[in-house]
Amino acid sequence: MPSSLAKHQDILKLPAPKKPWPKISRRVGIHTSSAGGVENAAERAWRLGCTAFQVFSSSPRQWKPYELGKSQCDVMRRLREKYDLKPLVIHANYLINLAGTTSRFHSRSIEAFRGEVERALALCAEYLVLHPGSYRGGSREEGLARAAQAIAVATHEYDLAKGGLTVLIENTAGAEFSLGSSFDQVAELIERLRGIIPVAACIDTCHVHVAGYDIVSEEGMQQTIRYLDLAIGLKNIPVWHCNDAKAARGSKLDRHQHIGKGTIGLEPFRRLLSDPRLAHAAFIAETPIDEPGDDLRNVSTLRSLTPPLAPEQSAKPRRGR
Ligand SMILES: [Zn+2]
Numbered sequence: 413m414p415s416s417l418a419k420h421q422d423i424l425k426l427p428a429p430k431k432p433w434p435k436i437s438r439r440v441g442i443h444t445s446s447a448g449g450v451e452n453a454a455e456r457a458w459r460l461g462c463t464a465f466q467v468f469s470s471s472p473r474q475w476k477p478y479e480l481g482k483s484q485c486d487v488m489r490r491l492r493e494k495y496d497l498k499p500l501v502i503h504a505n506y507l508i509n510l511a512g513t514t515s516r517f518h519s520r521s522i523e524a525f526r527g528e529v530e531r532a533l534a535l536c537a538e539y540l541v542l543h544p545g546s547y548r549g550g551s552r553e554e555g556l557a558r559a560a561q562a563i564a565v566a567t568h569e570y571d572l573a574k575g576g577l578t579v580l581i582e583n584t585a586g587a588e589f590s591l592g593s594s595f596d597q598v599a600e601l602i603e604r605l606r607g608i609i610p611v612a613a614c615i616d617t618c619h620v621h622v623a624g625y626d627i628v629s630e631e632g633m634q635q636t637i638r639y640l641d642l643a644i645g646l647k648n649i650p651v652w653h654c655n656d657a658k659a660a661r662g663s664k665l666d667r668h669q670h671i672g673k674g675t676i677g678l679e680p681f682r683r684l685l686s687d688p689r690l691a692h693a694a695f696i697a698e699t700p701i702d703e704p705g706d707d708l709r710n711v712s713t714l715r716s717l718t719p720p721l722a723p724e725q726s727a728k729p730r731r732g733r
């Protein structure tokens with residue numbers, strides 16, 4: 413989870429890059445602060461070297477959403493076009509639990525998720541990432557059914573397909589009662605929602621690793637990618653969260669680390685970003701900010717792991733005759 417802006421140097425306070433960033437062969441980015449308004453996030457993302465980005469559309473730890481003004485959305489759109497930032501991913505509030513058994517909390521969660529959908533549509537975001545929730549107090553099966561039902565209720569009055577918005581179910585670290593630590597559970601939730609809303613998956617490398625899958629060895633990574641393809645389908649994963657892990661494989665502890673500095677290490681990320689089967693996806697870091705510049709460094713690392721541009725990608729557009 414991204415830490416507060418207070419700890420780090422705001423990239424907006426530094427001089428803007430003088431030249432455009434070199435073209436790269438993959439979409440990469442980082443969870444970006446939207447302090448001062450969501451449109452500031454686009455400016456920050458570009459300055460950090462992103463070609464895709466993720467934001468919260470309201471404060472992640474609070475229930476009360478703020479209203480998005482129309483002008484804010486227009487500015488956001490213009491900036492995204494100017495800087496070629498695509499996709500825009502919104503991460504839903506962490507407090508939302510659509511699988512829960514406490515009825516008051518459950519209805520508040522549905523209400524909050526409805527707000528997330530509304531704001532994601534208003535911002536013309538491509539994706540809205542959601543954790544499937546905790547089924548504490550009930551069974552896993554009931555939890556999955558409740559989450560699917562709640563998502564259907566919360567999205568009922570909106571046309572997501574028309575707005576170009578897809579809900580992404582994120583795999584989780586596997587803490588007790590949490591849904592979604594296995595690819596099958598993510599797939600099951602997607603299956604239940606198919607035909608109701610546009611839905612796909614967001615896969616987080618830290619969560620995959622601490623949930624027990626092997627992505628560290630080359631063979632393990634290939635096996636895990638095969639599992640993913642069988643359960644969910646690689647084409648149904650438009651966003652990867654690229655986070656290294658502080659904790660050991662299988663520990664179920666969700667602590668993100670800088671890319672290449674944790675128990676996963678750099679090479680698995682290189683394999684992930686180089687895999688042609690994943691070339692359609694965006695790779696977004698949610699790494700901590702321990703020191704000023706950590707955001708810039710993690711984006712730079714992701715950029716450096718992208719394979720060279722294919723000749724047709726790097727060709728300068730020729731003037732028509
Ligand atoms: Zn994540």
Ligand SMILES: [Zn+2]
Nearest residue numbers: 413618619666
């Ligand atoms: Zn996490």
